[in-house]
Amino acid sequence: MLSPLHPLVDGRTTDAAFVRALRGERPDRTPVWFMRQAGRSLPEYRAAREGTEMLDACLRPDLAAELTLQPVRRHGVDAAILFSDIVVPVLLAGVDVRIVPGRGPVIDDPIRTASDVLRLRPVDPEAFAPIAEAVGLIVAELGSTPLIAFGGAPYTLASYLVEGGPSKDQLRARSLMYADPHTWAALLNWCADVTGAFIRAQVEAGASAAQLFDSWMGSLSRRDYQRRVAPHSARALSALRGLDVPRIHFGVGSGEMLDLLPGLGVDAVGVDWRIPLDEASARLGGGVPLQGNIDPALLAAPWSVLSAHLEDVLDRGLAAPAHVANLGHGVPPETDPDVLTRVVEFVHARA
Numbered sequence: 272m273l274s275p276l277h278p279l280v281d282g283r284t285t286d287a288a289f290v291r292a293l294r295g296e297r298p299d300r301t302p303v304w305f306m307r308q309a310g311r312s313l314p315e316y317r318a319a320r321e322g323t324e325m326l327d328a329c330l331r332p333d334l335a336a337e338l339t340l341q342p343v344r345r346h347g348v349d350a351a352i353l354f355s356d357i358v359v360p361v362l363l364a365g366v367d368v369r370i371v372p373g374r375g376p377v378i379d380d381p382i383r384t385a386s387d388v389l390r391l392r393p394v395d396p397e398a399f400a401p402i403a404e405a406v407g408l409i410v411a412e413l414g415s416t417p418l419i420a421f422g423g424a425p426y427t428l429a430s431y432l433v434e435g436g437p438s439k440d441q442l443r444a445r446s447l448m449y450a451d452p453h454t455w456a457a458l459l460n461w462c463a464d465v466t467g468a469f470i471r472a473q474v475e476a477g478a479s480a481a482q483l484f485d486s487w488m489g490s491l492s493r494r495d496y497q498r499r500v501a502p503h504s505a506r507a508l509s510a511l512r513g514l515d516v517p518r519i520h521f522g523v524g525s526g527e528m529l530d531l532l533p534g535l536g537v538d539a540v541g542v543d544w545r546i547p548l549d550e551a552s553a554r555l556g557g558g559v560p561l562q563g564n565i566d567p568a569l570l571a572a573p574w575s576v577l578s579a580h581l582e583d584v585l586d587r588g589l590a591a592p593a594h595v596a597n598l599g600h601g602v603p604p605e606t607d608p609d610v611l612t613r614v615v616e617f618v619h620a621r622a
């Protein structure tokens with residue numbers, strides 16, 4: 272159960288447009304936030320992060336709180352997302368992972384064999400203390416604006432662990448899936464448990480929604496996703512059992528698998544930029560709230576082009592029971608932050 276002091280229980284975020292949309296109501300104003308809204312597009316982010324490694328910043332509650340709040344103050348978005356990273360719970364479980372700027376998570380000793388997987392230890396819930404502390408600081412500042420908890424989906428995490436870093440088609444990971452299905456399943460279960468514990472810690476500390484990011488699922492066939500990945504994503508989400516908090520699944524390249532996603536136990540589905548929202552809604556049977564699907568590439572286009580695209584996304588979003596406006600993937604680091612503020616104003620004005 273959520274604590275009586277949780278923002279969804281004491282009423283602070285219960286009627287927030289973002290929370291209502293995830294529950295399938297259509298609020299007066301379309302809520303909007305941006306994946307990866309905290310980060311290098313903001314000069315105040317670059318200044319505050321100066322001299323601190325990415326993963327160290329994630330474990331410093333005062334800094335993580337400040338970086339989480341920056342985009343809310345600047346853009347007036349309808350939700351904050353915890354400043355952290357999908358590999359934080361992997362690090363807290365004792366795996367030697369670092370984030371290389373411009374590249375992403377890197378693991379010098381990749382996990383590729385049954386004995387590698389056997390060496391993975393469960394994460395001690397106490398290790399999430401700095402995360403819970405950051406969430407407490409953030410929620411105290413946010414008032415009626417909800418904070419989103421997040422974690423990486425088991426497939427995306429496992430891809431980094433097996434590949435040792437970012438990769439083009441997750442070839443080694445997908446090979447392992449077939450070469451050694453038992454090791455694969457054990458690895459994905461471990462990933463599900465650490466990411467599930469990470470998300471649960473954020474929600475218990477005060478987050479009002481939770482999002483699972485499966486950034487690499489587009490490299491999978493539908494059949495492999497269904498048989499060898501989806502059960503582990505469902506396991507990660509099941510870590511939230513007993514906590515009445517809306518859940519979102521977001522995957523890049525998930526178009527061929529959209530209809531499988533509500534079965535994971537989520538309330539809303541994030542859609543990348545590849546298929547329009549009316550088509551996505553049809554694939555989901557018309558009853559599922561959607562999030563997305565502004566093409567991040569268009570943030571660099573002339574405003575007339577971007578605003579026509581925003582109109583189109585908002586119009587097509589009317590096909591779903593509710594729509595949370597967002598990008599189809601993260602904010603590109605070179606984005607002009609004033610454009611993001613203008614997108615928020617545009618979405619809010621359209622009502």
Ligand code: CP3
Pocket residue numbers: 305306307308309310311320325352353354355356357358370371372373374375376421423427484486601
């Ligand atoms: O604002 C937010 O959305 C909250 C913070 C957040 C970060 N990472 C901060 C971050 C979130 C939600 C993530 C999730 C994440 N991390 C994903 C899933 C979403 C996605 O974008 O697909 C993935 C795949 C990662 C792994 C990761 N971490 C990558 C690929 C990178 C980029 C490397 C680079 O420098 O280009 C990171 C680093 C990272 N995570 C940064 C931030 C702000 C950049 C670090 C920096 O400032 O140097």
